[in-house]
Amino acid sequence: MAWFKKSRKPIAPSAAEKPSRVPEGLWVKCPGCAQIIYSKELETNLNVCPKCAHHFRIGSLERLKSFFDGEWTEHFANLASTDPLQFTDTKPYRGRLESSQAATGMKDAVVVGSGRMDGLHIVIAAMEYSFIGGSMGVVVGEKITRAAELALERRVPLIVVACSGGARMMEGALSLMQMAKVSAALSRLDREGVPFISVLTDPTTGGVTASFAMLGDLNIAEPMALIGFAGPRVIEQTIRQKLPEGFQRSEFLLEHGMLDLIVDRRDLKATIGRALRFMEPRPVDQGRSAGPSGHARPS
Secondary structure, three states: OOHHHOOOOOOOOOOOOOOOOOOOOOEEEOOOOOOEEEHHHHHHOOOEOOOOOOEOOOOHHHHHHHHOOOOEEEEOOOOOOOOOOOOEOOOEHHHHHHHHHHHHOOOOOEEEEEEEEOOEEEEEEEEOOOOHHHOEOHHHHHHHHHHHHHHHHHOOOEEEEEEEOOEOHHHHHHHHHHHHHHHHHHHHHHHOOOOEEEEEEEEEOHHHHOOHHHOOOEEEEOOOOEEOOOOHHHHHHHHOOOOOOOOOEHHHHHHOOOOOEEOOHHHHHHHHHHHHHHHOOOOOOOOEEEOOOOOEEEO
């Protein structure tokens, strides 16, 4: 019988075609070491790979929970952009805002909270990268400015966790103005001796880097975070030269004096707590008098 007349058994479906019995999201592949990690284990490790210490990106609410000791209070949650320029590119800016708000449950790309961290009263502003790339528009600038004013009013330290692609182009010059506004608010903190710690995560770029992200009394970065103004590819195309290995990563910037510390996320809370206690005005010792800033000095 010719081969084309032979009856053949139907080919059994391959394993790839069979529906998986493993729930989606149960395992995560680490981009650093390619190991498969149980997602619950990753969460308990603050989303740091237990094998190679690769730092996964985390959201603003996860960040705040990792910092605060327990309950905390959110501030200025009702602020939302009004699309001041009625901007449209491939789609209307208002549509981008609505889709981001629906996906994240947030009004804009930063959350401001207050509470206790390592026993200390603090104010934290944490940026949300999944909201239009964590870009800084009018609302983000306003909320961080108000966070600085709240810290000044309460005389407690301010921490800003940066995670952003830079200024939000859909708000034009109004977005760029936020760089100066936030910087001015931080200068008032500096004059009053209220500590400000900047935490730079992956990525921190554009107008955020060019303003408040690099103005901390202490600038701390997570390992291998991308930090810079223009991106590496843009710079290479502009100068027509190959950039050094690890350019614009935390380790490169620390080596060249742009950062004070690189801290593993699992140690970040304790490290910031020690730094803030060091910055606190010390009690006046016997036989010494306090200077104008409240720090003890020889009489």
